[in-house]
Amino acid sequence: MASTEERVINIIAGQLGSDAATITAETDIANDLGADSLDLAELMIAFEEEFNINIDESDAQNITTVGDVIQHIEKAIKTD
Amino acid sequence: MLKINLHDRVAVITGGTRGIGLGIAKALAACEAKIACIGTNPEKLQSALKAICHERNSSTGGVPLEFQEEVEGYLCNVSVTEDVEQTVEKILTRFGRIDILVNCAGITRDVPLGAMKDEEWDDVIGVNLRGPFLMTRACSKPMRRAKRGRIINIASISGLIGNKGQANYSASKAGLIGFTRTVSKELAGKNITVNAIAPGFIETDMTAVLPAALKLEIKNRIPLARFGSPEDVANAVLYFVSEEASFVTGQILTIDGGMIR
Ligand SMILES: NC(=O)c1ccc[n+]([C@@H]2O[C@H](COP(=O)([O-])OP(=O)(O)OC[C@H]3O[C@@H](n4cnc5c(N)ncnc54)[C@H](O)[C@@H]3O)[C@@H](O)[C@H]2O)c1
Numbered sequence: 001m002a003s004t005e006e007r008v009i010n011i012i013a014g015q016l017g018s019d020a021a022t023i024t025a026e027t028d029i030a031n032d033l034g035a036d037s038l039d040l041a042e043l044m045i046a047f048e049e050e051f052n053i054n055i056d057e058s059d060a061q062n063i064t065t066v067g068d069v070i071q072h073i074e075k076a077i078k079t080d
Numbered sequence: 081m082l083k084i085n086l087h088d089r090v091a092v093i094t095g096g097t098r099g100i101g102l103g104i105a106k107a108l109a110a111c112e113a114k115i116a117c118i119g120t121n122p123e124k125l126q127s128a129l130k131a132i133c134h135e136r137n138s139s140t141g142g143v144p145l146e147f148q149e150e151v152e153g154y155l156c157n158v159s160v161t162e163d164v165e166q167t168v169e170k171i172l173t174r175f176g177r178i179d180i181l182v183n184c185a186g187i188t189r190d191v192p193l194g195a196m197k198d199e200e201w202d203d204v205i206g207v208n209l210r211g212p213f214l215m216t217r218a219c220s221k222p223m224r225r226a227k228r229g230r231i232i233n234i235a236s237i238s239g240l241i242g243n244k245g246q247a248n249y250s251a252s253k254a255g256l257i258g259f260t261r262t263v264s265k266e267l268a269g270k271n272i273t274v275n276a277i278a279p280g281f282i283e284t285d286m287t288a289v290l291p292a293a294l295k296l297e298i299k300n301r302i303p304l305a306r307f308g309s310p311e312d313v314a315n316a317v318l319y320f321v322s323e324e325a326s327f328v329t330g331q332i333l334t335i336d337g338g339m340i341r
Contacts, residue, residue, distance in 0.1 A: 037172050038165065041221040057225070 004051075008069050011046045015039065025067035047073060081311060082318040086113035090175040091321075092168075094118040094158050094215055095185030097128040099284030100234060103310025104182055104317050109136040111318065113180065114150045116171045118158065120185075125153040158185045158211030168218040177226060180321050181219040183212035183256075184234040188286060190245040201248045208252035212259060216274075220267060229272035230321040233260050234313070235332065237280050241340050253278070257332055264330030273329035275320045280336020282308040303338035 002010070005025065013020035016033050029035045035043065044055050047069060053076035055063075063069055091108045095101035097119030109115050109132045117132060119125045132151050152174055156167040171178060187207045189200040212233055223229025238246050239253025257276055264274035281287060281298050287307075290298075299307065316333055319325055334340060 036169050038169060038218060038221050041225040045221070045224050060225075 004073055005066075005070050007050060008047070008066060008073065011050060012043060012066065012069075015043055015046060023066060025065065025070060027066045028064055029066065029069075030064065051077065053077065081107055081110060082315050084111050084318055084322045084324075086111040086180075086321070089113045089179040089321075090116065090171075090177050091180035091182065092116045092118065092171060092178055092215070092219060093182045093184060094156075094211065095234075096132075096182075097121060097124040097153075099286060100279065100282055100310045100313050101182070101184035102128050102131065103314045104184060105132050106135040107311070107314035107318055108180065108182075108321070109133070109151065110139040112136070114175055116152050116154060116175065116178075118154045118156050118167065118185065120155060120157055122155060125155060129153045158183075158215055159206035161214055164211075164214040164218055168215070172222060178219050178222045179226075179229060181215060181223075181229070181231045182234070182317060183215055183232070185211055186234065186236075186252075186286075188246065188249050190249065192245055193247045196247060204248040205252050205255075208249065209255045209259070212256055216259075216263060220263075220272065223272050224267070224270045227271045229267070229270070231263070231267075231272065231274040232317050232320050233257075233274070233276040235260070235276045235278045237278050237334060237336050237340050240278055240332070240334070260332065261330050268329055273320070273326065275329060276332045277313055277316050277320075278332055278334045278336070279313050280308060280334070280339045282310060282313060284310060301339055302336070306337060308335060308337060 009020050009023045012023060016035055016039060018033050027033065044060050048055055051073050053073060059072060063072060086108060091113040093101050093105045096105040096117035105115050105117050115132055117128055129151055154167045156163045158164060185207060187204055189204050191200055216231060233256050235256045236253040238250040239257050242250050260274055260276040267274055312335055316335055
């Protein structure tokens, strides 16, 4: 089974058409990868579906980097 | 008009600058929804925004609203991908959410099949079918995120029974009906309903150009013996967007005075 990080990066690379190899935990999804708010909405839906979790809009507001996504997912999975 | 409470809801209406779309935008504004009105003509857009604000103010009776606050206009060709993506992005930045999408922009280029030019086919399919596809794809993203939403597509009885001279138009509207049915299934899991309205003859600019003799002939075929108004269609939109219609999706409601039964 791929790690959470790998799965997150694959989703992002797939949705935004960017190269997975260039994405790290420090990558800023909007500023480095050029995601607009429609892309971000689509990504949050994809994370919710892939990991079977809920990402509230208020949490989504605080997500800027790939690392933020991973952190949120790991927290959500634990508290489940 | 029906009255429901849409306070704080954000509604996007394509073709909201005149005719049926303007009637729908006014009706939603009267129910206190915030309005993002999309059209292609700058002057028509400005006068539509005033009319929508007027409706909102006279119905709420409270402090008059400046239309800049809750009503915004967008010049956008719904058949152009970049236009649509940018416009929806602007609406999201401005209002923060989208609760309701009404795909009402539509055109006719009536010509018998033998004389129909490629552009006449492409233009009508572009605005009437590609437009709703692009708008729905973009607007459904924030709706899927929010796990709620209402999408209403304005089709036509021409898409159900056909109409001479409208091979392009009826194909676009029949396509829109198929699109409505499929998308209603895809989005149901996200608590988004998708319905269509198939109006019959409604008095607007689109039908004003028809010859008087043809109008009389059409009227004779309408059991309720009158033409419809934009309000007749807008009332159905209010029903579909209401909480009370939360179990209704994938439906095509004909509003035609009984013409096609
Ligand atoms: N009037 C009728 O009898 C009747 C009957 C059945 C269905 N309809 C449908 O209802 C809808 C509205 O019709 P109407 O009679 O109010 O028409 P109308 O011609 O009065 O208004 C059409 C609207 O669409 C907008 N529009 C046109 N092309 C556009 C584009 N490329 N991008 C964005 N906006 C665009 C215009 O700006 C205008 O606001 C249409 O989809 C039409 O097919 C009308």
